[in-house]
Amino acid sequence: MATFKFELVSPERLVLSTEVDQVDLPGVDGDFGVLANHSPFLSTLRAGIVAVRTGSETTRIFVRGGFADVSPAGLTVLAETAIPVAELKPDQIAAEIRDAEEDVADAKTPDARTRAEQKLAQLRDVASALQAA
Amino acid sequence: MPSLKDLKNRIASVKATQKITKAMQMVAAAKLRRAQEAAEAARPFATRMADVLGNLAAGAVGRDDAPRLMAGTGRTQVHLLVVCTAERGLCGGFNSQIVRLAREHINRLLAEGKEVKIITVGKKGADALRRDHGGRIIERIELRGLKTLDFSVAAGIQQKVLELFETNQFDVCTLFYSRFRSVIAQIPTAKQIVPFEVETAASTGGALYDYEPGETEILEELLPRAIAVQIFTALLENAASEQGARMSAMDNATRNAGDMINKLSLQYNRSRQAMITKELIEIISGAEAL
Structure with missing residues (x-):
């Protein structure tokens, strides 16, 4: 190949x-x-x-x-x-998710909020995928 | 004429100072190596980013729908200066060089009737600018307590800048930092980050790219990141420059202290000799008088 x-x-x-x-x-x-x-x-x-x-x-x-x-x-x-x-530790992902949650809470414009929410959803997907594996 | 005791004390004190400067020089040398490695390691990311952006932006420049970060607001009335300095002093002219460049810039802008806002990164810059332009500092960012300079620091600064941009608080943003040329040469530099200047690379290798999602969306997503990368690069260069400047400043100080010790020791020995001679003369002439 x-x-x-x-x-x-x-x-x-x-x-x-x-x-x-x-x-x-x-x-x-x-x-x-x-x-x-x-x-x-x-x-x-x-x-x-x-x-x-x-x-x-x-x-x-x-x-x-x-x-x-x-x-x-x-x-x-x-x-x-x-x-x-x-090398990824579970609490690293958890920390990333916490950050993302804060971003959603902090977002001032609707645009920024949607973007932050998307990021949060993506991270949650990763976390669940990793747990399943 | 200082007494022998005074001279002895002074020599001891200069020796103590020399020990400290010597230690600081060695610490700075070690830190410099680490800072240089970090700057080196960050380079691939920055160059790749510039390549990709160059390719992308070649198509977007001058178009009506070019992202706002690239096109700017169309005005140059309000300027935001991000002045990056060190957290600590005792590093030669490092901080004052950057501050001087920033101050010249500010004065020129003010003379042209523009409005100036300042964000300082690092304590020393804030201290130096506070005197003349205290009212213009809208935010101070301190790097104290950070063990390593990682990307999230730069991303944090970038976020603040972008927030201000999106709420139309400024038109042009310039970054001030010191470029690391060598241990003895650090060059204070001003770099415009908003509107973002892209070096358009003409060579796409003749290949037609597919974009997912669209070209504009990618560009819009990349530009903020490119700004963060520039800030990150600036911070790393700054860190290396600071250690370099401190190293050469402390090297000088150590040498000066050495010179001083030599001079003082000479003076000490001479006065001691003079005193002995004087005593001898007194004894001899006393004996002769008998």
Whole structure:
């Protein structure tokens, strides 16, 4: 199977930079998978889990506030938060949810409120998905 | 002429000071390395962000529906300055350099009849600007007590700026910080963040991009983040600059203290010698008189 270059970057550091077979991403308009030679594509991401497949191995990484850039050179994901699921502690997600709840409470404009509520819903989805797994 | 005892005390006191400056220099050197690493690690994110934005914005520039953050309000009446300085002093000209640049900027704007609002990040900047422009400071953000500078700090500042922008409290926002060139050279810099200036990269590699959701939506979502990234970069550069400035300032201080100790020791030894000679002469001439 053809591989392609995948980079996951958070503001603090380069989290991951490897050759991979497939990456599944939580896009705003629905999940999508990227294989080698994908057509150029740019999408914002929901808070959720990125699944990176290399051979028979799958690495799952929690991302929040990011976007994916598929270019001929490979796939780059920029995320405000990126934590491998294995290192993710339940209270971290809980803290994120608490933050989001505060944002909803603080929101001054209706626009900001909808956005904050969306974020909160996404985080709750992730939390329940993680609990199920 | 100070007495021997006085000289001895002074030498001891300068030695103590030298010990402190030496320790501060070493601490700053260690912190500088960490700050530089952090700035280094943040670079990929910033460059990628700039690339993507460049591609996106190339299409949006000049269009009527360009996001407000890029197009601006169409006026330049009210200016918001975000002045980033350190929390502590004793770092050479670091804080005063930034403040001087900001002050020049403020005076120029005021002379042109514009309105100025200030947000200070870091205690020293607030202290320095309070004297002349206290009434213009609308918010102070302190970084004290933060162990590491992470992205959420920058995101917090960005949120405050955007809130002000959305409620039409300012037209142009400029960020003041110090760029880290080397340990001895830090360059105070002013950077406009609203309206956001995008370096439009012409090379999309000839590829046609698919956007999800639309191009404008993505741009609208990315711009606030790009601003946060710029603030974050500025804070990291500032942190590195501060440690660099402190390191060289403390290095100088240590050297000066060394010079002073040498000079004082020389003086001490000379007066001691003079006293011994004097006593000898007294004894000898006393013996001769007999």
